[in-house]
Amino acid sequence: QKEVEQNSGPLSVPEGAIASLNCTYSDRGSQSFFWYRQYSGKSPELIMFIYSNGDKEDGRFTAQLNKASQYVSLLIRDSQPSDSATYLCAVISAGNMLTFGGGTRLMVKP
Amino acid sequence: NAGVTQTPKFQVLKTGQSMTLQCAQDMNHNSMYWYRQDPGMGLRLIYYSASEGTTDKGEVPNGYNVSRLNKREFSLRLESAAPSQTSVYFCASKASSYNEQFFGPGTRLTVL
Numbered sequence: 001q002k003e004v005e006q007n008s009g010p011l012s013v014p015e016g017a018i019a020s021l022n023c024t025y026s027d028r029g030s031q032s033f034f035w036y037r038q039y040s041g042k043s044p045e046l047i048m049f050i051y052s053n054g055d056k057e058d059g060r061f062t063a064q065l066n067k068a069s070q071y072v073s074l075l076i077r078d079s080q081p082s083d084s085a086t087y088l089c090a091v092i093s094a095g096n097m098l099t100f101g102g103g104t105r106l107m108v109k110p
Numbered sequence: 111n112a113g114v115t116q117t118p119k120f121q122v123l124k125t126g127q128s129m130t131l132q133c134a135q136d137m138n139h140n141s142m143y144w145y146r147q148d149p150g151m152g153l154r155l156i157y158y159s160a161s162e163g164t165t166d167k168g169e170v171p172n173g174y175n176v177s178r179l180n181k182r183e184f185s186l187r188l189e190s191a192a193p194s195q196t197s198v199y200f201c202a203s204k205a206s207s208y209n210e211q212f213f214g215p216g217t218r219l220t221v222l
Contacts, residue, residue, distance in 0.1 A: 008150055032209050043200055043213035044153070088152060097168065098143075098211060100152035 003027060004091050006101035014109055019076040021104050023089030026070070032092040033065055033072045038103065039085045048074060079108045112136055114214035116201050122220045123191045131186040131217050133201030141204040142184035143211065144168075144176060146197040153200060159184055191221045 013019045036044035050056045050063040062075040089101040114135045140161045145153040155168030159178040175187045202211040
């Protein structure tokens, strides 16, 4: 079982809709959670991090964490075609190492 | 501020050849990392260096060696390349007091 699981997609949403990206993790002791965006052929860039249960909002992005369910999600409101990318969930787990999920490809259609 | 730089951007090797991927950062970060990214696999950690003078194995170290030349530079060496090492390689760095890793632009390696 992979330590960090994501649906590979593609997730297709119309422009202006809410995109919901989900991630589950296996290490119950994980404390820090990250969402990276990666455009095709480019390197990952950090867009959100969350450490505490609940919601964290930054502009059109909201990260949600539920440690009891070992579940972290990313909501993108008012999705734009420029949001089309692969979104990588990452978790700091045993040994203080960052473990990545396989990524979810998001397509926002005009 | 260039951030994290990697050379080369692209490389084609034949099976058994060797090469070194170079990485440098100008952010005065203590920690540096080498990842490989294969389709659908996310990024997997090959080796890391928590500080100058130290290196440790990650999830997939076999077939690779690293050198932390100084605080700025962290190189990855393939001694005898194999087709299974065809991948995109990313270098990253991180300050000690923060969790954010900054990534270089990547090296696309093909082993024939």
